[in-house]
Amino acid sequence: MEQNFKSGFVTLIGRPNVGKSTLMNHLIGQKIAITSDKPQTTRNRIQTVYTDERGQIIFLDTPGIHKAKNKLGEYMVSVAEHTLKEVDVILWLVEPTTFIGAGERHIAEQLKKVKTPVILVINKIDTVKNKEDILTFIAAYKDICSFSEIIPVSALKEINVEDVKDSIFKYLPYGPQFYDEDTVTDQPMRQIAAELIREKALRMLDDEIPHGIAVTIERMTERKNGMIDIEATIVCERDSHKGIIIGKGGSMLKKIGTSARMEIGNLMDTQVNLKLWVKVRKEWRDSDLYMKNYGYNPKDI
Numbered sequence: 001m002e003q004n005f006k007s008g009f010v011t012l013i014g015r016p017n018v019g020k021s022t023l024m025n026h027l028i029g030q031k032i033a034i035t036s037d038k039p040q041t042t043r044n045r046i047q048t049v050y051t052d053e054r055g056q057i058i059f060l061d062t063p064g065i066h067k068a069k070n071k072l073g074e075y076m077v078s079v080a081e082h083t084l085k086e087v088d089v090i091l092w093l094v095e096p097t098t099f100i101g102a103g104e105r106h107i108a109e110q111l112k113k114v115k116t117p118v119i120l121v122i123n124k125i126d127t128v129k130n131k132e133d134i135l136t137f138i139a140a141y142k143d144i145c146s147f148s149e150i151i152p153v154s155a156l157k158e159i160n161v162e163d164v165k166d167s168i169f170k171y172l173p174y175g176p177q178f179y180d181e182d183t184v185t186d187q188p189m190r191q192i193a194a195e196l197i198r199e200k201a202l203r204m205l206d207d208e209i210p211h212g213i214a215v216t217i218e219r220m221t222e223r224k225n226g227m228i229d230i231e232a233t234i235v236c237e238r239d240s241h242k243g244i245i246i247g248k249g250g251s252m253l254k255k256i257g258t259s260a261r262m263e264i265g266n267l268m269d270t271q272v273n274l275k276l277w278v279k280v281r282k283e284w285r286d287s288d289l290y291m292k293n294y295g296y297n298p299k300d301i
């Protein structure tokens, strides 16, 4: 092992929808975490790995920190805040604005409790017309917290994404290579498949329904010729939602299925045969038992 090799854990935290998952995907150069324009897309900690000659960064994408309205929300916030204690560098992502709300102040308070270096990432700068405004955003944030660095970026347009990595390596300690250099994630394929199905549902359905959706993989098997058969269930909270998810003559479910099947197939580099069912579990987001069944067990945090 080279003596100048650095390694460690880096969490991406922030309010929902600020672009944490998008940035992580662009940092590692592959789409692993699902993204959507709906807040509260990410529900679990998604771990990915980036390796180059400088060292190895293990990224933790986390759910958006928000005011929880149910047990699932509490679980999500606790997953995110828990990572603060176990990393070497914190990336705090924010929107490009001078408006600092209760959500941001809450996060700033959490950050004051840890001694870990914090890099403030002002994301979505592609949406800022007058680039001089960025200086005022920086000034506003400097007032509420102290940062090791502040980097304006656009995750989507890949502006300054490399600068984020350079900066992380500055603060990462020397250490061993934890994963071999080809490893991108340790998420099980089953889980990635479930997430991709949920992503398609999130992207294709209107506002209210996606928040109450969970996806479970009932069966995932490989045929001799390499083809993968997947049977999955989309769980929702109301009969009326079930109708919308299935759509007229099954059209919506078919759209979700086709899109998910293609992406899972590309990722696994094989053909996928996907069967989807829909079922209703009223208020599962407030049920310990159901949450555990769907992969959101507070004991695992």
Ligand SMILES: Nc1nc2c(ncn2[C@@H]2O[C@H](COP(=O)(O)OP(=O)(O)OP(=O)(O)O)[C@@H](O)[C@H]2O)c(=O)[nH]1
Pocket (backbone or CB within 6 Å): 014, 015, 016, 017, 018, 019, 020, 021, 022, 023, 034, 035, 036, 037, 038, 039, 040, 041, 042, 043, 062, 063, 064, 065, 123, 124, 125, 126, 127, 153, 154, 155, 156, 157
């Ligand atoms: N214009 C612009 N949009 C972006 C950028 N980064 C992310 N987005 C968009 O912002 C939305 C949210 O992105 P996500 O990556 O899902 O955000 P997140 O912070 O992971 O959200 P949660 O998982 O819900 O907490 C998506 O529609 C992205 O395409 C950016 O740099 N510029």
Ligand SMILES: [Mg+2]
Pocket (backbone or CB within 6 Å): 020, 021, 022, 033, 034, 035, 041, 042, 061, 062, 063, 064
């Ligand atoms: Mg996310």
